[in-house]
Amino acid sequence: MSAAAGLRVAWRVLRTEGLRAAADRAADRLAEARRSRSFSPAPPGWRPAAPVPVLHLAATPPAPRLGGLQAQLLARLTAEARQGPVALLYPTSRGWRLEVEAAGERRAVAFPGSPPSPVDLENAAFEGAARAAAGLIGARAIHAEGLAGLPLASLRRLRSPDLRLILSLHDFAAFCPRPHLLEQPTLQFCGYCQDLERCGRCLSRSWPVDGVFQEARRETAAALLAEADALIFASTFLLRAHRDLFPALPPERSRVIAPAVDAGPPLPPRSSRPPRSLRHVALVGGVQAHKGALVFAEVVRRLEGSGLRWTAYGGGDAALLKLLRSLSGVRVRGYFRQDSLARLLRSDSVDLALLLSIVPESYSLALGECVRAGVPVLAFDLGALGERVPDLDAGRLVPPGAGAEGISTELGTILQEGRVPAVPPEVATRIPDAAAAAAAHREVYRELGL
Numbered sequence: 001m002s003a004a005a006g007l008r009v010a011w012r013v014l015r016t017e018g019l020r021a022a023a024d025r026a027a028d029r030l031a032e033a034r035r036s037r038s039f040s041p042a043p044p045g046w047r048p049a050a051p052v053p054v055l056h057l058a059a060t061p062p063a064p065r066l067g068g069l070q071a072q073l074l075a076r077l078t079a080e081a082r083q084g085p086v087a088l089l090y091p092t093s094r095g096w097r098l099e100v101e102a103a104g105e106r107r108a109v110a111f112p113g114s115p116p117s118p119v120d121l122e123n124a125a126f127e128g129a130a131r132a133a134a135g136l137i138g139a140r141a142i143h144a145e146g147l148a149g150l151p152l153a154s155l156r157r158l159r160s161p162d163l164r165l166i167l168s169l170h171d172f173a174a175f176c177p178r179p180h181l182l183e184q185p186t187l188q189f190c191g192y193c194q195d196l197e198r199c200g201r202c203l204s205r206s207w208p209v210d211g212v213f214q215e216a217r218r219e220t221a222a223a224l225l226a227e228a229d230a231l232i233f234a235s236t237f238l239l240r241a242h243r244d245l246f247p248a249l250p251p252e253r254s255r256v257i258a259p260a261v262d263a264g265p266p267l268p269p270r271s272s273r274p275p276r277s278l279r280h281v282a283l284v285g286g287v288q289a290h291k292g293a294l295v296f297a298e299v300v301r302r303l304e305g306s307g308l309r310w311t312a313y314g315g316g317d318a319a320l321l322k323l324l325r326s327l328s329g330v331r332v333r334g335y336f337r338q339d340s341l342a343r344l345l346r347s348d349s350v351d352l353a354l355l356l357s358i359v360p361e362s363y364s365l366a367l368g369e370c371v372r373a374g375v376p377v378l379a380f381d382l383g384a385l386g387e388r389v390p391d392l393d394a395g396r397l398v399p400p401g402a403g404a405e406g407i408s409t410e411l412g413t414i415l416q417e418g419r420v421p422a423v424p425p426e427v428a429t430r431i432p433d434a435a436a437a438a439a440a441h442r443e444v445y446r447e448l449g450l
Helices: 003-016 019-037 068-081 124-137 152-158 196-203 211-227 236-245 293-302 318-325 338-347 365-373 383-391 400-417 425-430 434-447
Strands: 054-057 086-092 095-102 105-111 141-145 164-169 230-233 254-256 280-283 309-313 330-334 352-355 377-380 395-398
Touching: 003 318, 019 330, 054 124, 068 086, 068 365, 068 434, 086 124, 095 124, 105 124, 124 152, 141 152, 152 164, 152 211, 164 211, 196 211, 230 236, 230 434, 236 254, 236 383, 293 309, 293 318, 293 400, 309 338, 318 330, 338 365, 352 365, 352 400, 365 377, 365 383, 365 425, 377 383, 377 400, 383 395, 395 400
Parallel strands: 054 086, 054 141, 141 164, 164 230, 230 254, 280 309, 280 352, 309 330, 352 377, 377 395
Antiparallel strands: 086 095, 095 105
16 A cells, blocks of 8 residues: 555544544554564575465455454464464465464565456466465465455365365355345345346446356355365354355365454453443444444434433444444444454443344354453344354344334333343353464364374
């Protein structure tokens, strides 16, 4: 990014999200730059002292500012590096970058090529970089960390008798190039659309493709999932949904490993002095349409005059951030560093968190941070949240069809009750950490003989 572009981004963030959010974004970018510099350029002819069995592939850098998927990947690979060698290949503006951490050294190697388009099924530069990187480090397996942004047909071709293929699925990218399944232009959950003409109309809003492309892409995805040596899903919900969408998916090669981030030191137990009345309600997870920002705006309007305070945590769409700032009583906290949410919720005395995704979440790292903070949630009974919220006794659910009216009604009920639901303190111990996630992945590699 040029200096001028960086200044424009900083000014936009400052206007829409505030000074603290801009400072947090700057801190994350500095941390990202320090991490990149910690990998010294490999000299000509360099190879790691010993083979690195697994080459991780990602469609974006492991930068927490890009989202939860990247944050959990960085946290897990950092933990994995304490258990053994780690290699990651991802695209940059200058080509593909291989980072290797092994035997006490950190090296970076560059390969030519541009990032593939989200609708590319094949990409020669990607295949060349992946094969060259795997050969350089002596990898016996490639582990694709998510399918969004990676060319599915090229991934299939990478698999061979000497190079096994592991796929981690964090969303619905196997089913659609829009991995969150937010339909355009209606901005509603597509309901796992099987109408190819409708899919084509939606996708053509962003890319020059149609329903015929979507049919071919789903056929390729089905073959890729059926052939993979191991499939790792973020939740039981996501695994079950993929079994419905791809009937040939091999159950014997599928397993669930919950993603995790490093949350810092545990917070002290929240005061249990009853009753804790509802005063401060927060939107958590990002100010985006698929995360329920428009639902939140409507809830605030419906409960005007209730005396509630409102805060929106997370960056997102500039127009939606501006909309929320225009609403009476709403504070926009904006972007925050990945490991700070639980402490923010606690220090800002948030009584209830709204997780308002209108599309099915595959796991929800934000739910774990709410649990760590002892803050109950109110969410739609959809996706993984529909299973995890009651399993953790972390709050209440509303039918997704009830929309903003249902959320407003439930908030009104909590106001009348005079107390918010309590989150049992012991459930925080059930939220996995990055070390546990890393160990679970290492076990998958051992099962494959790597």
